[in-house]
Amino acid sequence: MTTTRSFDAIIIGAGQAGPSLADRLTAAGQTVALIERKDFGGTCVNTGCMPTKTLVASAYAAHLARRAADYGVVLDGPVGVDMKRVKDRQQTVVRNARGNIEKWLRGMPGMTVIHGHARFESANTVRVGDDLLTAPRIFLNVGGRANVPDMPGVGDIPFLTNAGMMQLDTPPEHLVIVGGSYIGLEFAQMFRRFGSQVTVVEMGPRLIGREDPEVSDAIREILEAEGITVRLNAECISFAPAENGVCVHVTCEAGAPQVVGSNVLLAVGRKPNTDDLGLDKAGIETDKRGYIVVDDQLRTTVPGVWAMGDCNGKGAFTHTAYNDFEIIAANLLDDDPRKVSDRISCYGLFVDPPLGRVGMTEAEARATGRPLLIGQRPMTRVGRAVEKGETQGFMKVVVDAETKQILGAAILGLNGDEVIHGMIDLMYAKAPYTVISRAVHIHPTVSELIPTMLQELKPA
Structure with missing residues (x-):
């Protein structure tokens, strides 16, 4: 027997953006239904950031142990890896994070958590099993999955x-x-x-x-x-x-x-989880790759429906998904106009040593035709890296020679994924590079070489 229930808002998907938006909406006194068909936390918690970085940490420990002699440390016998214990550690991190998210959601006042597969029946109605759920506002946070191309064999x-x-x-x-x-x-x-x-x-x-x-x-x-x-x-x-x-x-x-x-x-690569939601019944448009088409405030082509996270093609990262939530919440609840185009591209590659990246590459900056200043410094000239015996990589920055604005930076090396945030913050502040080039940083750190690099900029 079909039953119909009405809410102020429906959120489909419990990835990075969905639970945070649910928290804001319920705190504002709204009734919310959050529908999750599988695991709370989405890709990041279950098969992405958290488990992989947990594995990276175990792999780094093994690598460092094999290098113990480089530091004058003597180990008794060869270094081994117990993969079952590595997996158990990873799974413990995942289970704890997943459980905390579910507990958080179920404790929200005005919240109804539903396990099941949601499909649109119309622009404001979704079906989960025998239940029809309606709301004037629906938010899609359905994420993505690994792409399996049709390669021969x-x-x-x-x-x-x-x-x-x-x-x-x-x-x-x-x-x-x-x-x-x-x-x-x-x-x-x-x-x-x-x-x-x-x-x-x-x-x-x-x-x-x-x-x-x-x-x-x-x-x-x-x-x-x-x-x-x-x-x-x-x-x-x-x-x-x-x-x-x-x-x-x-x-x-x-x-x-x-x-x-x-x-x-x-x-x-990845593909969005949009092929089994019945988007056509709601009239929600997708592009040729299956991503939901959204505007600068993450509204879909159907009034009252928004798309957040990996499914909208505006970013493929946990931090961009969370920022999607912030943009939607600011516009709907805070009278604070925010838009996706204000976001500066930044991301990391978490090999060892890690790569931190923000803004344009040098090739992209050159393509603009602007006059450029380039700064670069090998990690072999970074005292902290030398002291730790981890001198692979380099840091590099690209600056607009006329405006003095940083256009992009790459830091491949010890703590590069953390050091890059000084560049990110300066770019959001729209301040000239001289703000950092004249700053006094703590010694001995990797970050202390950023001012030095900026003082040595050369025309490209």
Whole structure:
């Protein structure tokens, strides 16, 4: 028997943006239904940021232990990895985070939490099983999943995605990773440190092709120095079963035409979870890749419906999803007009050492035709990095020579994912680079070399 229930707002998805918006709406006295079909917390908590960074931490501990002699520390015997304990630690972090989010949601006044799959019946009505839920405002926070392209033979082999990687309790003998971008490279390094042989297969001419070439080259050198094989210019990737695993056919400029691995990870991008929501019944428009079309305030093409997070194509990160919530809440509840176009692109690549990135690459800045100033400093000239014995990488900044505004920066090296925030804050403040170049930073830190680098800018 179908029942109909009415709310002030419906939120579909309990990822990064949904619970925070629910908190604001219920605190404002509204009745809210939040619908989640699987795990509370979305990708970040369950198969993304939290579990992968937990694994990265375990892999770093193993790597540092193997380097103990470099620091004058003597260990008794070879360093081993108990993958079952590594997995248990990762799963504990995930379960705690997931449970805390569910507890938070269920404790909100005016909140109704529903487990199930929501599909639109009309612009203001969704169906979950036998229940119809209606609300004048509906917020989509349905996230995304790993893209599985229709490569030849992919249906004939077992393969892993980021979600499947979370369930491994033994390191693969030979992990072949298809995709040389952010997700693939993090898994490549961590599983090499767990003891696997690792090969990265990338169709492009270099890793993480959106970055400047020297960033790509430096990261490749870091990975290859740890024994990871990198195969670039893989023009025709295909798969076939092999006696001891999977054969990946690779046409490259150099190297064998195929790689046989025990396991294959597909890390070739993400796709939005928008194909099974009945968006057509609501008249909600999507683009050719399936992302929900939104305006600068995250409103869809249907009045009363908003889209947040990975499903709207405006960002593929936890921090952009959270900012989507902030934009919607500010506009609806705070009379504080905010928009997506005010956001400055920033992100990290969490290999070791990490890459922190903000704004334009040098190539993008040059394409604008502006006169530029460039600053660069190797991590070998950063005292803190030398003291810790972690001198791989460099820092780089691109400045508009006329306005003195920072256009972009990359910090590949010790604490680069944290140090980059000084640049991010300055860019949001719309202040000239001289504000930092004349600042006095704490010694000894990585950040203290930022003013020095800015004092040594040169015309590009």
